[in-house]
């Protein structure tokens with residue numbers, strides 16, 4: 001079942017509205033069911049797209065207050081590299097990590113060629129080559145591929161994913177079936193309420209029903225690869241699990257229901273649930289202290305940043321990026337302000353989407369301003385910031401010293417620290 005079919009097969013959630021309309025007993029809604037006089041109208045949640053009516057300050061932030069090092073991007077996509085650079089210059093992005101998705105040096109070189117004229121603007125990362133993971137003696141080829149990519153200029157490894165069925169990457173995903181869930185960074189074009197964001201990669205194919213489960217991050221077969229990455233001075237970007245609403249019951253208690261439904265996770269026998277996935281990555285981080293790990297998307301603990309904070313306290317080699325989790329955190333701005341201020345040395349700015357100015361402006365608005373209760377549906381042509389969440393966004397109003405670190409310094413520090421730990 002592809003994404004479109006999933007959407008079409010989606011549930012119809014109805015909500016009872018308490019609008020003034022109800023008081024009048026009007027049945028004016030043109031395409032809805034006829035109203036019984038005196039009862040409120042029925043509105044499908046799919047149709048519910050509120051607009052903020054508050055007459056409060058709106059701050060436009062087209063350019064970041066400080067220079068930016070984007071720690072999470074998948075490439076220029078439909079843009080040319082020149083067009084991408086033009087946007088970067090305009091919005092204040094000095095440097096970007098590009099996840100090439102390459103598992104072999106040949107593929108890496110092919111992609112790197114396009115960025116070769118701008119080595120100071122792009123850090124290209126590679127993937128692990130996990131072919132033969134189930135075979136005895138797995139490892140030497142994977143290590144060789146990693147070393148070759150590193151010699152060719154790969155600065156880190158990622159974005160690796162485990163959404164329950166273990167890690168697959170690049171050609172492994174195609175050959176063996178990828179995880180059939182769902183956040184935008186997997187390149188599926190999201191059937192959003194108002195047209196979703198444009199993402200860089202082609203959709204991953206759904207896995208065949210008998211696709212084998214890949215290794216989870218704490219699988220001993222991967223130990224040699226985590227260590228090797230550390231020895232080569234290559235940090236790891238790892239996406240584990242997904243936002244919690246995708247795992248919760250799809251009923252009227254699910255706080256992020258419509259988005260949770262869009263990206264819902266169907267757990268099958270042998271797959272890991274949210275908690276197991278978080279634990280598995282934590283085990284790898286703990287076991288490999290000389291390797292620097294960036295847990296993508298706030299470790300997918302946006303709903304429980306306290307747990308992420310406790311791990312950041314325990315493991316100095318752990319960082320997290322905030323890429324594609326602005327909508328999930330902009331609903332609790334004061335808590336997030338405190339969290340980001342406390343862990344200001346450990347959080348990295350990231351985008352995860354094809355570059356476009358409105359997207360950047362919205363992330364800057366959330367990080368820098370105290371604007372409240374705004375929606376970014378439809379207003380942002382190529383980045384529907386609210387995704388399918390019904391809640392409004394609010395700014396964190398972070399102080400300058402925190403912004404400087406999150407925007408740039410932390411990513412630079414991770415690279416420097418990985419380099420320091422490198423074994424020549």
Ligand SMILES: [Zn+2]
Nearest residue numbers: 072159185352
């Ligand atoms: Zn990503």
